[in-house]
Amino acid sequence: MVRLDDERIERYSRQIILQEVGARGQERLFAARVAVVGAGAAAERVVAYLAAAGIGWIAVEPASRAVVDPDQRDVALAPLGDAASAGCDAAVVVAATVAAAAEALASWQPRAGSLFWIAGGWAGAWPPCPRCAVSTTAGSDEVGSLLAPLREGVLATVIATEVVKALLAIGAPLAGRVLAYDPATATVAAETATARCARCTG
Numbered sequence: 001m002v003r004l005d006d007e008r009i010e011r012y013s014r015q016i017i018l019q020e021v022g023a024r025g026q027e028r029l030f031a032a033r034v035a036v037v038g039a040g041a042a043a044e045r046v047v048a049y050l051a052a053a054g055i056g057w058i059a060v061e062p063a064s065r066a067v068v069d070p071d072q073r074d075v076a077l078a079p080l081g082d083a084a085s086a087g088c089d090a091a092v093v094v095a096a097t098v099a100a101a102a103e104a105l106a107s108w109q110p111r112a113g114s115l116f117w118i119a120g121g122w123a124g125a126w127p128p129c130p131r132c133a134v135s136t137t138a139g140s141d142e143v144g145s146l147l148a149p150l151r152e153g154v155l156a157t158v159i160a161t162e163v164v165k166a167l168l169a170i171g172a173p174l175a176g177r178v179l180a181y182d183p184a185t186a187t188v189a190a191e192t193a194t195a196r197c198a199r200c201t202g
């Protein structure tokens with residue numbers, strides 16, 4: 001169990017002073033295990049944000065390891081293959097397309113409210129799965145290659161925040177809604193997803 005010492009209090013002071021976090025919340029983040037499935041700009045942003053928040057154990061693709069400062073001694077990076085045996089408190093699935101995200105998400109058996117996804121300009125928390133979410137909302141579609149990393153970064157920051165909220169049980173979650181961000185038109189939409197496939201209702 002990682003305990004707060006003077007150095008950690010200094011490092012995480014901006015979080016610890018928040019009433020919703022506090023010392024106990026920070027220790028809960030140290031003890032948390034999170035998997036980030038997938039590679040690319042969004043996955044790297046999620047990993048970087050979670051590491052900065054002091055999540056103690058993160059299972060990642062090899063490509064995402066480089067975003068974490070090797071001196072960040074509070075964060076253990078593990079291979080994704082260890083996530084199932086370790087048992088995760090939350091998981092984030094990142095994929096290029098909604099179909100790929102739905103497929104990757106199907107292999108996880110999470111608790112509702114602890115499985116998140118980012119794909120194709122949308123982001124959400126399961127349930128709904130990406131297919132159900134996108135079938136009920138008009139979100140962003142194709143985006144220019146210059147803007148794509150920006151879109152991924154914004155959605156990743158939102159989802160990483162949702163992970164921290166879920167771990168600390170604070171705020172109102174994104175659950176049940178799908179977030180769409182289109183940098184080309186500067187539009188953000190968080191719409192309620194009403195469709196439910198068998199997996200989302202079961």
Ligand SMILES: [Zn+2]
Binds near residue numbers: 128132195198199200
């Ligand atoms: Zn579904």
